[in-house]
Amino acid sequence: MQTAQREFLDALLTTPSPSGFETRGQRVWVDYVSEFADRVETDAYGNAVAIHDGDQGDDTEFAVGGHADEIGFIVRDITDDGFLRIARVGGSDRTVSKGQHVSIHTDEGPVQGVIGQTAIHLREGQDEEYEDIGEQFVDIGAVEDEDAEELVEIGDPATFSSGVQELKGSRVAARGMDNRVGTWVAAETLRRASEAGADATVVAVSTVQEEVGLNGAQMVGYDLDPDAFVAVDVTHATDNPDVASSARGPVELSDGPVVGRGSANHPGLVALAREAGEADEIDHQFQAAGSRTGTDADGVFTERSGIPSLNIGVPNRYMHTPVELIDTADLDAVAELCAGMAERAAEHAPFGVDI
Incomplete structure (x- = not known):
């Protein structure tokens, strides 16, 4: 992965973007794609x-998207x-939240x-079942409600404070891999397809509120x-x-992009992914x-009269924890596969099934 692309990934991963509060993360994405996109647009809820x-x-339009929220x-x-x-x-x-550092994102800036x-010494003999999130609490060092209310207010979002950690080889751990890696791929697909002069119109999408109902994707x-x-x-x-x-x-980690089959995954797009993977010698999994x-x-394929859709996954260990782990070689290969599909999309469209 080249330096500029890795810096972009790190910027995405270190910019808080909880569902419903994605603006700061979307600004990072928009600034990056603006360097090579012909046009950049946003809507009322912040989809980019x-x-x-x-x-x-050629009137073929091929879109690749990831969700910005964590x-x-x-x-x-x-x-x-x-x-x-x-x-x-x-x-x-709830099993990984207690004992973690968090940042509360207020209008005036982060509160730690x-x-x-x-402590384990005080829990001896007690039931070790994990409490629901609603029964857990954040300590910001305040001594009374008025003290806390000077810093935070009801409705402020919070995220874990973990950063990006380099592991052996090309493996990296961070919170929010789900799904900053998808928005990274969307941007990189656009950049690579643009440089290759793809005949199809290629659209990169960074959606909001996936984690709370696929809302941005439907919009x-x-x-x-x-x-x-x-x-x-x-995945x-x-x-x-x-x-x-x-x-x-x-x-498995480090074995390449994961192409979905069944349900929303359109057979024509599965075939296109196979063709691009084999032609460009990209190892891939199903x-x-x-x-x-x-x-x-799932949010896109039933829109309008049905939009042919496909899910491509980036292998990820420890999903929905502060230490989600990916191999950046997998991530680069997913972008390469999607760019290869974008370059070939005009040859395959329109997508349909034979009956």
């Missing part, structure tokens, strides 16, 4: 779209003693706190109505030791999606 205008004689917390109450009661934003995991965890899908949409998101690499045998699947993909593809 960057466009490469293809050949004027899971987190939101301040729902302030106790008389100055502690903050919190609620989930998206699928925050910790999610309290009673964008209706507004764009592209010929094809590829949703790039993380579970199940090759770590503590994954139960019943949950193990074929996806994953079954019998009922739904769990990604923005």
